[in-house]
Amino acid sequence: MNAPSPEHLAANPLDAAAAALIGAPAGPLRLADLRRHQFERLRETVAWAQQKSPFYRRLLAGIDAQSLRTADDLCRLPFTTADDLRRNDPPLVCVSQDEVSHVVTLETSGTQGPAKRLYFLPGDQVATRDFFVHGMSVFTRPGDRVAILFPGGRAGSVGDLLAHALRGFGAEPLVADWPQDPAATARAMREFRPDVVAGAPVAVLAVARHDAAGKHEPLRVRSALLSSDRAGASLRAALTGLWGCEVYDHYGMTEMGLGGGVDCPVHAGYHMREAELLFEVVDPATGAPVPEGAVGEVVVTTLTRRGLPLIRYRTGDLSRIVPGACACNSPLLRLDRIAGRLGAGVDLGTGELSMAMLDEALFALPKVIDFAATCRLGKAPRLHVDIATLPGGGRLDALRTALTGIPVLAQAIARRRLHLSIAVAADGRLRTRVGKRRIAVDNAA
Numbered sequence: 044m045n046a047p048s049p050e051h052l053a054a055n056p057l058d059a060a061a062a063a064l065i066g067a068p069a070g071p072l073r074l075a076d077l078r079r080h081q082f083e084r085l086r087e088t089v090a091w092a093q094q095k096s097p098f099y100r101r102l103l104a105g106i107d108a109q110s111l112r113t114a115d116d117l118c119r120l121p122f123t124t125a126d127d128l129r130r131n132d133p134p135l136v137c138v139s140q141d142e143v144s145h146v147v148t149l150e151t152s153g154t155q156g157p158a159k160r161l162y163f164l165p166g167d168q169v170a171t172r173d174f175f176v177h178g179m180s181v182f183t184r185p186g187d188r189v190a191i192l193f194p195g196g197r198a199g200s201v202g203d204l205l206a207h208a209l210r211g212f213g214a215e216p217l218v219a220d221w222p223q224d225p226a227a228t229a230r231a232m233r234e235f236r237p238d239v240v241a242g243a244p245v246a247v248l249a250v251a252r253h254d255a256a257g258k259h260e261p262l263r264v265r266s267a268l269l270s271s272d273r274a275g276a277s278l279r280a281a282l283t284g285l286w287g288c289e290v291y292d293h294y295g296m297t298e299m300g301l302g303g304g305v306d307c308p309v310h311a312g313y314h315m316r317e318a319e320l321l322f323e324v325v326d327p328a329t330g331a332p333v334p335e336g337a338v339g340e341v342v343v344t345t346l347t348r349r350g351l352p353l354i355r356y357r358t359g360d361l362s363r364i365v366p367g368a369c370a371c372n373s374p375l376l377r378l379d380r381i382a383g384r385l386g387a388g389v390d391l392g393t394g395e396l397s398m399a400m401l402d403e404a405l406f407a408l409p410k411v412i413d414f415a416a417t418c419r420l421g422k423a424p425r426l427h428v429d430i431a432t433l434p435g436g437g438r439l440d441a442l443r444t445a446l447t448g449i450p451v452l453a454q455a456i457a458r459r460r461l462h463l464s465i466a467v468a469a470d471g472r473l474r475t476r477v478g479k480r481r482i483a484v485d486n487a488a
């Protein structure tokens with residue numbers, strides 16, 4: 044897809060939203076105003092957390108919040124980790140339970156121990172909805188029909204917040220929910236005829252493949268927004284091929300208040316939600332900032348949350364800051380597509396196997412809609428891949444060829460270090476749930 048030239052691009056709606064949030068004067072958003080605002084909010088957040096949160100009182104003891112003026116000052120602050128959130132001892136939360144309007148519990152697959160719990164105040168949810176409005180308006184127009192393939196049953200869920208945001212600017216949402224039965228969702232899509240489809244990558248792919256496998260002309264969808272999990276090149280190419288849509292990516296996590304950043308028509312990185320979040324990229328081993336443009340771990344600080352602020356929270360996601368200015372003229376920081384997650388790969392002895400590698404190999408096959416991978420390590424290592432295809436799809440030899448095209452996997456099999464088993468179910472149903480898919484590791488054997 045050719046990137047549009049700057050003169051054909053409308054101003055990025057995220058700029059105007061950020062300018063309004065920081066109280067900047069009319070006209071183009073200025074980087075200096077944004078940075079000044081971020082450090083003012085950082086000082087407030089640190090002072091508030093020291094005062095109200097038992098965890099931060101201890102973690103940030105001896106730090107003078109008012110001294111935080113530059114990126115170097117920021118680097119002196121200690122990190123907050125996922126383990127700190129899980130342990131919650133002493134508690135991180137800054138307010139009493141009756142002020143909290145929304146609690147999200149994040150179970151972590153493959154790890155024992157307590158789940159992460161995040162607390163949001165009513166204002167946090169309004170802020171998320173507002174970000175969704177501006178993020179969606181990058182590629183959605185008033186009057187558009189927007190199909191939402193995220194869970195939306197509960198108040199405060201992603202689907203619910205998105206639908207509310209879309210109605211707010213005159214688009215018509217349909218919360219189709221997570222497609223338990225993608226064939227049925229595809230039929231519902233045909234009736235609704237969406238201009239835009241938003242959902243997790245595998246959910247959108249499954250519905251698109253079911254739609255295109257029908258006896259009719261496939262839908263024409265103008266834009267697809269993928270969020271909540273990494274979307275690889277083969278999946279994105281498949282969607283564009285099936286529906287003719289331009290694919291947009293959103294990067295965020297519950298810890299960021301769901302919304303983090305969304306790419307623009309140039310598709311050269313997510314423009315981040317900088318009026319409310321402060322981003323850094325650090326060396327995962329040393330914690331030191333990496334040079335601009337180098338890959339490292341994404342670290343986020345919330346600037347407006349008062350219920351459960353996160354200060355220098357290590358996300359575990361690997362990315363880099365895209366250097367230079369974007370052709371859309373937005374000064375908002377860009378993070379490149381997430382390159383992976385720390386500790387999510389599986390060491391096969393021949394190198395690390397990642398979910399991204401499996402995605403690229405399997406989603407390039409036209410009938411694959413989802414899969415789950417389990418790796419058993421130990422004496423008789425084995426990788427089992429449970430693949431779901433459209434009805435009538437999925438020849439075992441083609442699937443095996445695709446998988447053994449992954450060099451680390453092929454080498455591990457050739458050296459008899461690993462047994463690969465494949466199960467195929469041509470039932471057209473998803474094998475995973477919304478969220479970050481990963482290779483399950485079974486260390487028991």
Ligand SMILES: [Zn+2]
Pocket residue numbers: 055307308309314369370371372373
């Ligand atoms: Zn841009």
